[in-house]
Amino acid sequence: MKKQQAILEKDKKKESSEEVVLELQDLNKSFDDNHVLKHFSMKLYKGENLVVMGKSGSGKSVMIKCLVGLMEADSGKIIVMHHDITSLNQESLDILRADIGFLFQGSALYDSMTVRENLEFPLRHHYKKLGKNVNTETLVIEALKNVGLAHTLDLMPAELSGGMQRRVALARTLILQPKIILYDEPTSGLDPITAKEIIILMQDIQKKYNTSSLIITHDVDCARVIADRMILLIDGTNYAEGTFEELSASKDPKVKAFFKQ
Amino acid sequence: MEIGELTYFTIRFFKEVFRRPYEFKEFLRQCYSIGNRSLLLVGITGFIIGLVLTLQTRPTLMEFGAVSWMPSMVGISIVREIGPMITALVCAGKIGSGIGAELGSMRVTEQIDAMEVSGTNPFKYLVVTRVMATTLMIPLLVIFGDAIALYGSYLVEHLKGDVSFALYFNQVFDSLEFGDIVPATVKSFFFGLAIGLVGCFKGYYCKKGTAGVGIAANSAVVFTSLLLFIIDFIAVFVADIFYDL
Ligand SMILES: Nc1ncnc2c1ncn2[C@@H]1O[C@H](COP(=O)(O)OP(=O)(O)O)[C@@H](O)[C@H]1O
Ligand SMILES: [Mg+2]
Numbered sequence A: 001m002k003k004q005q006a007i008l009e010k011d012k013k014k015e016s017s018e019e020v021v022l023e024l025q026d027l028n029k030s031f032d033d034n035h036v037l038k039h040f041s042m043k044l045y046k047g048e049n050l051v052v053m054g055k056s057g058s059g060k061s062v063m064i065k066c067l068v069g070l071m072e073a074d075s076g077k078i079i080v081m082h083h084d085i086t087s088l089n090q091e092s093l094d095i096l097r098a099d100i101g102f103l104f105q106g107s108a109l110y111d112s113m114t115v116r117e118n119l120e121f122p123l124r125h126h127y128k129k130l131g132k133n134v135n136t137e138t139l140v141i142e143a144l145k146n147v148g149l150a151h152t153l154d155l156m157p158a159e160l161s162g163g164m165q166r167r168v169a170l171a172r173t174l175i176l177q178p179k180i181i182l183y184d185e186p187t188s189g190l191d192p193i194t195a196k197e198i199i200i201l202m203q204d205i206q207k208k209y210n211t212s213s214l215i216i217t218h219d220v221d222c223a224r225v226i227a228d229r230m231i232l233l234i235d236g237t238n239y240a241e242g243t244f245e246e247l248s249a250s251k252d253p254k255v256k257a258f259f260k261q
Numbered sequence B: 001m002e003i004g005e006l007t008y009f010t011i012r013f014f015k016e017v018f019r020r021p022y023e024f025k026e027f028l029r030q031c032y033s034i035g036n037r038s039l040l041l042v043g044i045t046g047f048i049i050g051l052v053l054t055l056q057t058r059p060t061l062m063e064f065g066a067v068s069w070m071p072s073m074v075g076i077s078i079v080r081e082i083g084p085m086i087t088a089l090v091c092a093g094k095i096g097s098g099i100g101a102e103l104g105s106m107r108v109t110e111q112i113d114a115m116e117v118s119g120t121n122p123f124k125y126l127v128v129t130r131v132m133a134t135t136l137m138i139p140l141l142v143i144f145g146d147a148i149a150l151y152g153s154y155l156v157e158h159l160k161g162d163v164s165f166a167l168y169f170n171q172v173f174d175s176l177e178f179g180d181i182v183p184a185t186v187k188s189f190f191f192g193l194a195i196g197l198v199g200c201f202k203g204y205y206c207k208k209g210t211a212g213v214g215i216a217a218n219s220a221v222v223f224t225s226l227l228l229f230i231i232d233f234i235a236v237f238v239a240d241i242f243y244d245l
Helices: A002-016 A060-067 A090-097 A115-130 A136-146 A162-174 A192-209 A220-226 A244-248 A253-259 B003-017 B024-063 B067-108 B111-117 B122-161 B165-175 B178-204 B210-244
Strands: A020-031 A034-045 A049-053 A075-080 A100-103 A180-184 A212-217 A229-234 A237-242
Touching: A020 A060, A020 A212, A034 A049, A034 A060, A034 A212, A049 A220, A060 A075, A060 A180, A060 A212, A100 A162, A100 B111, A115 A136, A115 A162, A136 A162, A162 A192, A192 A212, A192 A220, A212 A220, A229 A244, A229 A253, A237 A244, A237 A253, A244 A253, B003 B122, B003 B178, B024 B067, B024 B122, B067 B111, B067 B122, B067 B165, B067 B178, B067 B210, B111 B122, B122 B165, B122 B178, B178 B210
Parallel strands: A034 A237, A049 A212, A049 A229, A100 A180, A180 A212
Antiparallel strands: A020 A034, A020 A075, A229 A237
16 A cells, blocks of 8 residues: 555656756856866756765855856856746846745855844845735744744844754745755754754655755765755766666766765 | 956946945944944044144144144144044944955855845845945044044143133134035045945955955955045045145
């Protein structure tokens, strides 16, 4: 019975996963002589958790920043929900960005604002997306409840632990109910137990809102738990692609280097 | 050097100042914070300068039997030159470096990126508000500093020469002309603009790492101070042409 359900669910996923929500084609980016990304391509399907793994300094953050237009790629195509973001003007780009959540590597909470103000900040520009008669107060509290931190409403970020900061950052990312979430090293700088809590939270969110997630990490344990599919970013290119099991069984020495304990 | 980039930054500022939405609340918050942070410092330096200037020039004026000219002399030199310059230098150290460090650390910890992806233009929200605030607040602080410095000077005259408050300030205001006050005020606006622009520029384009934040704060002060002297020179030059014709 359980097995059947699992198969059914897998079929369901396949069906919905035909839609590509985010695509990179032949992306190049260099800083002077430092060629960080060389012909990098990938696709993110609807509803999946895609993990991109790479060593530190391999250009993961650069890639994800090109995706939302925080950095300009030298060449290549970036298509987010059927829009080529390099051809969009500022206004349309902002509208598109409301559908993309971005969790930054170091949480990036505004440290001169309270938790409440941090969460209200994205609503300043995008309140239209959620409808005119929406109550920011309830939205903020609901978002904080989602990450189990409703009591921190009026604290400053500096008064929170690293794990709590990451969760508040996650709540801030979720407040606009994005369709795609980009995680830049969601577990970096956290102890293993807190990291696990964050991963569980990410899974809950994915189930609850059926988002598509691109997760960037160098943490194998994180990848094992959360990845539907994985891409290895080595030497600036999409070096290998597959499920966790496939990649961890690979004979290629460069791939193996990621998985040996 | 960086002159080109700073010029581009300045042009961008003037382009975005007039564009909606105006971040009025953040602008007021910055004004308050600038005033709050520097009022005491400007007051103390102003007071000491007024005191010292009077004490130092007293013997010389005495020699020529011209002590009665003290209020005019001190008044003119403080309002024209010393007040704006000292206040601006103090604020470059206090406000300019503070802005450089604040925006620098926001850049390094990706807070500026986070703002951008959440649909708020960080240049407008952070830079325009701060530059506007310094441009408005520095002239006000200069007036405040001038007043305190003159009061310091008056105290010396009162104690040593038994000059009354009314007499002292009557003489000060009698000797001050339009040609002293207008250029000094205009100059102060430019001082404020320079402090805000350089501090924001250094912070906004801060290099990665904690060292980057230190460099941003430090170079903001150094660069601003140099710029203040250059602006002062130009201002005196221009004022000279205007009022001598
Ligand atoms: N703004 C920048 N200017 C110059 N070089 C950069 C910049 N951002 C990143 N790099 C370089 O790009 C490379 C990849 O950086 P990054 O994407 O941050 O690595 P990671 O995979 O650890 O996230 C590094 O060598 C870094 O030095
Ligand atoms: Mg990174």
